[in-house]
Amino acid sequence: MAVADLMDQVATTRLDELVSWCRKSSLWPMPFATACCGIELMAAGASRHDIARFGAEVFRFSPRQCDLMIVAGRVVMKMLPVLQRIWQQMPEPKWCISMGACASSGGVFDTYCVVQGIDRFIPVDMYVPGCPPRPEQLIQAVVDLQEKIQREGTMFGKEFYIASRQQTKRALQEPK
Amino acid sequence: MPIAETFAALRAVFGDLPTSEFRGATRVVVPAERIYEVLEFLKGKHGFDLLVDITCVDYLNYPGAKDRFGLVYLLADTDANQRLTIRTFVNEPEPVVRSVVGLWDGANWLEREVWDMFGIRFAGHPDLRRILLPDEFTAFPLRKDYPLQGLGERHNFPVLTRGKS
Numbered sequence: 001m002a003v004a005d006l007m008d009q010v011a012t013t014r015l016d017e018l019v020s021w022c023r024k025s026s027l028w029p030m031p032f033a034t035a036c037c038g039i040e041l042m043a044a045g046a047s048r049h050d051i052a053r054f055g056a057e058v059f060r061f062s063p064r065q066c067d068l069m070i071v072a073g074r075v076v077m078k079m080l081p082v083l084q085r086i087w088q089q090m091p092e093p094k095w096c097i098s099m100g101a102c103a104s105s106g107g108v109f110d111t112y113c114v115v116q117g118i119d120r121f122i123p124v125d126m127y128v129p130g131c132p133p134r135p136e137q138l139i140q141a142v143v144d145l146q147e148k149i150q151r152e153g154t155m156f157g158k159e160f161y162i163a164s165r166q167q168t169k170r171a172l173q174e175p176k
Numbered sequence: 177m178p179i180a181e182t183f184a185a186l187r188a189v190f191g192d193l194p195t196s197e198f199r200g201a202t203r204v205v206v207p208a209e210r211i212y213e214v215l216e217f218l219k220g221k222h223g224f225d226l227l228v229d230i231t232c233v234d235y236l237n238y239p240g241a242k243d244r245f246g247l248v249y250l251l252a253d254t255d256a257n258q259r260l261t262i263r264t265f266v267n268e269p270e271p272v273v274r275s276v277v278g279l280w281d282g283a284n285w286l287e288r289e290v291w292d293m294f295g296i297r298f299a300g301h302p303d304l305r306r307i308l309l310p311d312e313f314t315a316f317p318l319r320k321d322y323p324l325q326g327l328g329e330r331h332n333f334p335v336l337t338r339g340k341s
Contacts, residue, residue: 077330078310084336112317112326113309115333122336160338 020153023067023093024146027056030066030090032083035073037100037132044135051135056142063089068145070138074102076113080121087122093157095149097141098124101131179258182222190214203261208247211264212274215249219279224251224260227276230286232294236320245271245296266296275301293318 029051033041044051051057060066063086075083087096098118101107104127106116118124125148126141152159179202183195186204190213194205206214218224228250235241243265251260266273275298276283287298288307295316298304306313313329315322 077333080333084333087336111324112322112329115330120331120335121333123338 016154017150019155020150023153024149025055026058027068027095027142027146028058028060028066029056029068029070030063030086031059031061031070031072032086033070033072034075034079035100035102035132037072037103040132040135041070041072041099041138044138049135049139051139051142054139054142054146063087064091066090067094068142069094069096070099071096071103071118072099072132074107074109075115075118077115078113080115080118083118084122093153093160095125095145096123097126097128097138097145099128099138099141100133101129104129107131179260182218182260185222186214186217189217201259201261203263205263205265208264208266208273211247211249211262212276212279214262215251215276215279218251218260218262223253223255224258226252226254227280227282227286228252228259230276230283230290232290232296232318234294234318234320244268245294247273247290247296249276270297271295272297272299274299275304277301292316295319 031038031041033039043049045057045059056068063069067090069087069090071083087094096118098104102109102114103118104124106114108131110116115121119127126145128137128141130137183202183204186193190206190210196203204214229248230250231248233246233248235244235246244267245265247264247266249262249264251262252258253260264273271294273296275287277287277298278300284301284303285307287301288304290296291298291301291304292306292308293316305311309317315327315329317326
């Protein structure tokens with residue numbers, strides 16, 4: 001076998017990029033659907049929009065098997081400890097999409113029991129605006145997240161520690 | 177049994193109770209300490225066998241209101257297809273009425289909900305806990321003096337970051 005043939009059979013890349021490519025092409029979503037956004041989430045998974053085209057179709061209802069949490073709908077204060085526990089049960093590396101106005105900011109529900117944005121209490125990678133967002137928007141968020149994983153991802157998750165430093169700087173509490 | 181007869185029987189037993197009617201819906205106002213007797217009488221002797229709902233109104237700052245809380249019992253007679261609203265009023269600092277779980281088992285959760293939202297105690301209730309809000313909640317959020325956006329309960333959680341989780 002000549003050395004010239006070898007170049008047709010071998011590709012060279014960085015290990016981080018290879019790992020990120022594997023991860024981004026096989027996202028396993030954890031559907032945390034609490035409201036009408038959950039219906040759009042189902043539509044995104046169904047045949048017409050078909051999130052499987054982007055490798056993220058394997059919805060699992062056990063957080064142990066997932067690496068992408070999609071929070072679709074409003075989260076109330078009784079639900080938030082559950083959300084945090086599920087987030088902690090997911091294995092690393094993991095990402096989070098905050099789908100819709102309610103998950104991202106509380107939406108129109110500015111009341112005593114509705115959490116005003118899940119990003120106050122868990123890390124969020126992608127925000128999807130809309131009330132509820134169309135399935136295309138969710139798919140766009142998945143595609144953007146894949147791009148982010150490919151761009152920033154590292155084999156041992158260094159990028160998460162950088163993200164955590166950024167998050168502690170943000171003002172998370174409500175002004176008194 | 178026509179509703180007028182029920183009213184007449186109520187008046188004969190419990191004295192002159194204020195009644196009113198609006199578009200076919202009839203209401204009777206009874207004193208809080210006699211609510212159990214009235215409901216027992218209506219269930220036992222007048223066929224109001226179904227307790228549809230127990231709910232409450234907070235009359236704080238309501239024009240012309242004399243009492244703080246108005247409790248509402250919605251009854252139905254499933255044989256005669258009649259409905260009746262029983263109202264009673266309770267006040268702070270210790271709003272309490274006698275529980276009607278002894279009459280209708282279904283009152284259990286309804287009374288728990290009124291306790292949860294308005295803080296009205298039901299004496300004799302077998303299990304008066306919060307039903308909708310978390311157990312550690314301390315306020316009664318449907319009272320009018322509770323702020324709409326709460327007292328910070330919705331922000332009283334640990335913040336999970338990437339480093340911690």
